[in-house]
Amino acid sequence: MDEFWAKLSEGGETRPCGWLKDKFGLSWQIVPSVLEKMIHDPDSAKSERVMATLMDMKKIDIRSLERAYEGSN
Numbered sequence: 001m002d003e004f005w006a007k008l009s010e011g012g013e014t015r016p017c018g019w020l021k022d023k024f025g026l027s028w029q030i031v032p033s034v035l036e037k038m039i040h041d042p043d044s045a046k047s048e049r050v051m052a053t054l055m056d057m058k059k060i061d062i063r064s065l066e067r068a069y070e071g072s073n
Helices: 001-011 034-039 044-055 063-069
Strands: 020-023 027-029
Touching: 001 020, 034 044, 034 063, 044 063
Parallel strands: none
Antiparallel strands: 020 027
């Protein structure tokens, strides 16, 4: 994920929630596969914490999402 982010954002610009624009103006979102499980968890408190954490990120940090999912800061 870090490698894709670095290469695609080079010469472009980063955006919130894992979005970026490459140097050609194409938009990309680099998303870890674990995110889908977290945001679709039947425990709405878990998914809400993950979404709130995600909204404060540019490049997605899996460890921060895992901490939010587990309810630890």
